[in-house]
Amino acid sequence: MFTVHFAVTVAEARPTDFVFVTGSEEGLGSWDPTRALRLEPNEEGVFVGSVNLGDIKQLKFRYFLGYYLYHDATASSLIIRKWETHLSARCVLPAVEATKNGICRAKVNDVFGFHAGRQMLSDGWLIQDPTNAIHLTVTGEALKFYKSKHVCEKYRIKVTPMDLRNRDDTNPLDDDGDDTNDEPATPILSYSPTEIAPLGHDEPYYKLQNEFGEVFTNGTDYAMFRTYSVAVDYLGFKIEVFKATEDKLVAIGYALPSTLLNTYGKTSVPLLTTKGMPVGKIYLEYLFIRPIRTTNLTFSMDRSFIKHWKKRTTLEVGHRGMGNSYTQFAVARENTLHSLNRAAKHGADYVEFDVQLTKDRKPVIYHDFHVMVSVAKRSENEDKHAHQLAIKDLNMDQISLLHLDHVKHQGEGKDLENVTKVTPKALDEAADLQPFPTLEDALLYVDADVGFNVELKFPMIQADGIHECENYFEYNEFLDVILAAVFQNAKNRRIVFSSFCPDICMMIAAKQNKYPVLFLCCGSNTRHQVYQDIRTTTSLMAVNFAAASGILGVNFHSEDVLRDATPIAKAKQYGLISFVWGDELNNKDTVEYFKKVVGVDGVIYDRIGEMNPRASVFSLERAKKSELFGKKQPPSPVGGRANSAMHLFHRNSESNGTIEKFENDAYNVMNAYDKRHNGAVEWPIASKGPSRRRSPTAEDLERYFVASHGLIDGYMPRPLDTAARQA
Structure with missing residues (x-):
């Protein structure tokens, strides 16, 4: 029998925080954070505790910070605020380290987040319903006032969550004396304090708001507000606008549940004076992230790769397997099992491919949101009429039966001599050559030694105002299906998620705690359509967003960072990983430049290993x-x-x-x-x-x-x- 003592110094604990330790033995919850051991502060402010264990050879453990939110007067949910995410957990060998009396670590004081010579902390993930992470975004010309005397260049904005069941004693308008019997005797703490990430500032990380809000430059700034709630049906927000130079309230507004109709969208909130007179409005974007709702899928704290990246030579990633085949020449049809396996055979460290959902919610691998569907039978002698349809509007049976073509293959004068058709001409082509493989099949049948860079395709609004694919799946539903397929079939494969949609990147990080996330950035480029969201159209803003969101890094567009590599240098300053993608990387000299001069962590390009044979770093x-x-x-x-x-x-x-x-x-x-x-x-x-x-x-x-x-x-x-x- 051993008694293992724990002691940890926590520099940035908040008044509502509790300190926990979880580990590999039942006495510490067997890596389940909801059953972890809670530590108590001693006189010196060090958080301490102990656990009695049997005759064990090794104990692994991690510390984390958490707090409780209440659904009502009795029921509560644990929120993990910060946790240690080193690849290897802390370890103690009781048989070696214990005294004669079986006492272990009695005089050892750990430092929260510091282990193995490195400091590594990450935000927690959503572990149980009904917890939601709510993000409010204020950007661009967000503030509009009706009278010129209120118009300024800079303001300060403060966003405060409210549980509408509670009385707001700070609001003089909340003076209805007849509803006291309906109010809880003690206010229900169903939400967390609001944090803000000012993406336009040099320190873009989330932090608690100041008493009179954060400075916001109307027209240029980008501010992300974040809070957590376990009672979203009663959640509202008080929005206060102050003058930038003095602590004077200019206007106040309320975003109520009726204002935030869906789990994501845009809305405007009327702004009033303290006397209740309308004075302007504020435009908001909002996003509700809920825990993954898949049966028998839970996440523990035993092992995490979300911040792990072993420093080695630059990884080389096969773009869509062996490359883009529908608009450029490639040796194999893109995004097929054959193409992915061929890239692995040619020495790719990772293969990159695109995943989206069919109508019957099957995750399939295909790049574009739309295909051209021929209504005639598959015959060379019959006229064919093609119609553009979205992948989301076709089920798997239809995709396998219909004659499909790429959207860029239509029109006169198209040079299609060296490109591959979507639907094969020969109906008896091998299964691994067929388009639209499922994500599950890729996880099961592609060489297990090659890593997967899984790009999640979620439509966005382009800079020209055109939506890539309207009426798409709800964010949470979309992600839950794909994440379930990965976690049920990935086994020990190396996985990195990525997306051009910044909200999707935030949500992946919030819904699971195992795999890392890269934010795909368009930057300023002339080759591809860019988006309205400034987080992806500006490489420096992309770096700030990745740093604030706590994800692994950024995947930059080669054309943009060839002009100016400053964003990559800034990413390194923030401790972020840098990948590069783009047509420029199909030139060997450009690949070598990014590897040896710029020093990026990964390059993604077509036809990997075809001209210059290589072996993957993992096999070596x-x-x-x-x-x-x-x-x-x-x-x-x-x-x-x-x-x-x-x-x-x-x-x-x-x-x-x-x-x-x-x-x-x-x-x-x-x-x-x-x-x-x-x-x-x-x-x-x-x-x-x-x-x-x-x-x-x-x-x-x-x-x-x-x-x-x-x-x-x-x-x-x-x-x-x-x-x-x-x-």
Whole structure:
């Protein structure tokens, strides 16, 4: 029996925050945050707690911050505000580290978010209904006043959530004395404080609002407000507009549930003076994000890749597999199982492809939102009349039976000699050559060693005012179907999500806690249609958006960053990952420029490995690892007493087999550690006698402890008395 103590210093805990620890044992909730151990602050302000565990060899754990919101006077939901997202969780070896009395970590003080020499914290995800994350956006010419005396260049805007069941004591207009019996005796805290991300500022991260709001320049600024609620049916917002230079209220407005009709949209809210006279209005965009609603799909805290990116050589990604085949020449039909597998065979590290939904809600792989449908039978001798239809209006059976063509293949004078048709001419083509494979089939039948960059196609309004595909699926419904297909079939495959739609990127990050997200940016370019949303048309704004949203990084358009690579430099400054996509990358010299001069993390291009054969970095790493550790190791010696921690392990173990397993584990971990830090690849060899591994010394075991706990450069947790002296 062991007693493991936890102590953690939290620098930025809010008054409503609780500190939790969850981990690999039932006493810590088995990685379920709703069953985690809650820590309590001691006199020095350090959050402490302990748990009694059985005879375990290893305990892994993470800390997180959370708070509770209440649906009514009794029922509540946990909201995860921040959690540690290092790839490897914290680790303790009770059999090695415990005292004679079985006490472990009694004098160790961790620092929240700091582990293995790195600070890594992420926003939580939505873990249970009825929790919603609500985003309000104020951008462009958002404020309009009727009288010139109220018109200014800059204002300050404050957005405050309200539960309409509560009385608003700050509002003099809320003076109805007859409704007191309907009001709860104690106000229901069903919402969180509002945070704001000012994307036009140098520090775009979410933060709590100031008392008199945040400065907003009408016409140029972009402000995202965020709050959480567990009672959206009663949720409203009070919007206050102050003068920029003084704490004087100019106008006030109320966004009520009737104003926010759907889960997303645009609305205008009337602005009134304190006497109730109309003075103007404010335009808002809103988005409600709810937890994923798929049966038997839950997320735990044991492992997360949302902020993990191993620094290595630039990854090379096959665009739509082997490349765009419908408007350019490619060796295989784009976005098919054959094309994806061929790219993997040619050494692609990842393959990129586009996913959208059919009418019967099947995730299929296809780039464009529309196809041309021929109403005649498949015959070369009959006239065919083509009509443009959206993929969302066709079910899978119709897609497989109809004669389909690409929307750009229509019209006279089209040079179609070197492009591939959507529907194959030969009806007996192999299944892997067929268009519209399902996402599930791609996950099951494409080489498991190649990573997937899954681009989620969600229509947006173009700069020319044309909507890419109107009356599309609801945001949450769309994402739930695709995420369910990924999590049910991905297994151990490397996955990165991406989208041109910034709201989709935010929602992916809010709905799951395992896979990272890249924001696709158009930037300023002449080759492709751009969008009205400034977050994707300006590369610097895209960087700020990615930093504020806490996603992995940005996928830039090559034409834009070839002119000016400043956005990539800024992304690195924020610790973001940078990918690049675009036709310019079909030139080998451009690829080398981005890899070796700019130093991006990934490049996406057509016809990968066709002219210059390559092997994927993952296969090379695996081969190198096999070469290093593939040889059978000699047996571990059992005679003699080891020193220090090894002696303690012998004393607490019942069999030599356990000791040998410990030494083998230590051998494997130390090899990896030495490879990174000292260049050694072998366990120390005894200086005399037959060539075999010697028993580890105290120094060896200290290095093993450091490596197995994910610690580097000699960093060790601070003892409690040090924290107390600094408090």
